[in-house]
Amino acid sequence: MIYQGKQKIWSDYQKEIPDNHWFYVRSCIRQSFFPASEGHFVKIVRDLLGKDLYETPHHTTCGGIAYHSDTIPQETAMTIVARQFSLMKEAGYKNLVTSCITSFGNYTEILETWREFPELETRIREHLWKACRREFDKPEYVAHASDVVYKLRNEIAEKAKFRLVNHETGEPLRIVEHIGCHYSKMFPHKGVGGAEYPCVLSGMVESWGGKVIDYPERRHCCGFGFRQYLVKANRGYSVSNTHKKFESMEPFHPDLIITNCPGCPYFLDRWQYVISEQTGKTYGQNGHGIPALTYEELAGLVLGYDPWDLGLQIHQVGPEPLLDKMGIAYDPARKYLGLDEKDIMKPGLPTVLKCC
């Protein structure tokens, strides 16, 4: 592997990311499965780094999952997005930041389609006016929240309490990145680093002291496939694709997986559990899995936030081996406690996968 070759490509895909004043729209999946990730994104960007990030309670889903599950027409998805633009205009913002990759892809694709077919934009403006009596401006910038963290990665590194380094050996952690398909596969120039060697996540990893591991199926989809996961009958597709990735990364012994799409960490986490139940196989050390984290969780760990505040307890793959490697102290007894130390019982344990 020739690192300079990648750097050359990265330099061709340097996306402009505004450094302040963002209008934030949330992700359905991230809120449901990684709510603390969004919470910490806001905390880091707004409170720690003092940037202006605005969220209106009136924004909704972008409809992306319904759209990519083919249950709503294209114009419906476009009009829902136009309504979000309208809320942004109302709030006086021009830089849109999405938490979800499907949304990011959706917004990007819609703006590109309107650029190519202006008559469609006109029609959507009519739809939105008729339905909601609303008008909108198109955003000047659309960024994914991982773009923002990429942009702020060095500021985060300056405030870091921990590095992505094995605290006993001093060796950098071996980290696999997984980029959501809709981040840049459709429009390579809309993603930091392009589609083939995106550096939005690898840039964070390197900035925080880790070592990025490339493996053959790095670019392969996690297997979500919308209807291929949402319908129970199709989940064989979904788990088989994740399985393919794990088989490919296994020889590289990664310490963790970092993701930027909200769905991918869920699938890369839960399918390890399913694979272990169905085949007895685990991919981490000593019967553990490989933790699949969101970039917010990883940023949070580096900045020294409590792992249980970050929500690492609601991953099926236990984060403890990773925390031990990084030298992060945690209290096992507090892992599953509610607010104010409230006892809310504990989850059951998987048959095969070791969880703590």
Add this chain to the structure above:
Amino acid sequence: MGKLYDELCKDYRFKEGLHTCINCGTCTAICPAAEFYKYDPRKILDTIQRKDEAAIEALLKSDTIWYCGECMSCVTRCPRKNGAGLVIMALRNLSAKLGYFTYSEKGRQLYPLTKALNYNVLNLGYCVHPSTFVFEDHPESGPVFKWVLEHKEDVYARLGANFGKEGPGALRKIPQEDLDELKAIYDETGATERIETVEKYSLAKAEEMGMTPDEYLKYTFTHCSKGHFNNE
């Protein structure tokens, strides 16, 4: 040119997704669906560019068009700027509109998808939400998520979410006025009509298969016949 092909040409995703196909197979080579299902996106594009109405109709009624996961990996690699995934979206849209989706097992899954997702969007303002995420339908979400679902209020509160409450934050309650706007958008842009169409054809199919709507919903959600995967 035939009627179905003309219909496809009206779809913007089709306009963007099919220029001319050179049959090189870069799409199939890395397609997550092609690796496991009996699926070859190259052949789909080639079939359509032949403009053979009978072949297009057969596609619209087939399982084939429902195997794609819309990951759009194919878009990156095509040397002719096609996007098989975009063409698939146009085909599925037409199949839904004409009721052809009920002819195939994978197509019939549009019913549970339409019901569940649009319920969430219109009633909650989310595509996916813990309050409608049923563990029995998602055993893969694991014992940890079973626990989360059993203690929703506590866990989400512990993780700093604003679960079901007013104001901003994760999993906040989306105000009724905003849900009303979503409904108005659905009515205006054809989504409501689409939901009704899918419902109409699905219920007719349920009757034909001798099932109640609920049985049909459950069956289409869970049943997977042999023969979809390549090794079968």
Add this chain to the structure above:
Amino acid sequence: MDFGFSLSPSSAIDLDKVDLSLYRRLEQTVPDIRNCIACGSCSATCMAADYSGMSVRKLILNLQRGADVKKMLSCCMLCGKCTMVCPRGINTRKLILDVCRYYSDEKV
């Protein structure tokens, strides 16, 4: 635990893993087999093709990919038309017979 779905094996052709023993053997007895250009003249003229999916082009391809060809061969009537039309002069009739012989040897 029954999840209601399971892992599916990949159907991608892995050239590192294909079994070429039969193909290698045929390269010795019908060396022309290497010359196929997949033009499909054989399949187009085949009397069994319409009814059975028989195709010498696919037969050779399957042999090169280590896939099973038994089923396809059972429909061949050995009429030899494919040999007549092959632009690369492959002795397809001998090829088919040799494959049959291989399978009958295997049985013994």
Add this chain to the structure above:
Amino acid sequence: MKESVVIIGGGIAGLEAASQLLALGLSPVIVEKSDHLGGHVAEWYRLFPDLSPAQELVSRLVSSASGARIYLETEISRINALKDGYSATLNNGDVLFCKAVLVCTGFHLFDAAKKEEYGYGIYDRVITNRDLEHWFGGLEDARIPDNPRAVGFVHCVGSRDVKAGNTQCSKVCCMTAIKQAIELKEKFPEAEVYCFYMDLRLFGKKYEDFYISAQRDYGIHFIRGRVSEVSEDIDGRLLVKAEDTLSGKPLKVRLDLLVLMAGMVCSPQTGRIASMVRADVDDDGFLRSRDNIYSIVESGRKGIFFAGACTGTKTVPETVAEARAAALSAFRYIKEKA
């Protein structure tokens, strides 16, 4: 005094044209921007279909053009139309007066790194047709392993590719791939060699014979499918994915070396030269001939002629033949004018 013709480019087209113009009694001047004559061919090892040494051809052309004035490492700064000809100002300050200008600026090898998914310049064992040819010619190349078990050739790299901005077929790559595959197989008889192609375009004399020989005598495998993705495994081997379109299934194979058949694109100087001589550039970026059937060597402008790959992808024999045709056209133009 003999009438002069300025030849822009000292590749095989420029050299052959110069030698013909000398024979016709004119005075050619070659202006070459690099430090050597013979262009791309001078860097090649052997030429199809005779497998003759490229250096032999170049030496022969250089020697028969030796009567021409030759500028190396020199570029044209400006060309002005005069009443009965042109003046060309060189970047060394010299001014050349001539009756006609012959553009022989050739092509540029497609930058294979632009096809990011193939990993040229990123994965250690991915090389181009040019790299391999250099290695055949005796240059060391650490990327080429000592005893490869499996080697692949990717046809159409940067050719027939809307996204890469080159829709044209580069003509020579199919045949070059087969030639190089055979040469490689001769060096490493135990290696499995795979050619990934979309169409095999083997139109020239003896090309099809090479193809048959590659199959029959060397057992080279031809797989109809464009390579979609290359990645590197833990042992440094390459994992290559394509569709086996004849089977209709995805296909993968691990290789020790992958050779990208980088195609021909118009030379970056083409636009600059075109504007100097006020010639047109075609949609494909190459120079536009007066027509593409009868007058390929003629521009639309008086006294401006073309030869070789500046007007489109060409083989060596085509280029040489065109150079002769262009020399004759220029000669007739000058004589008829006189």
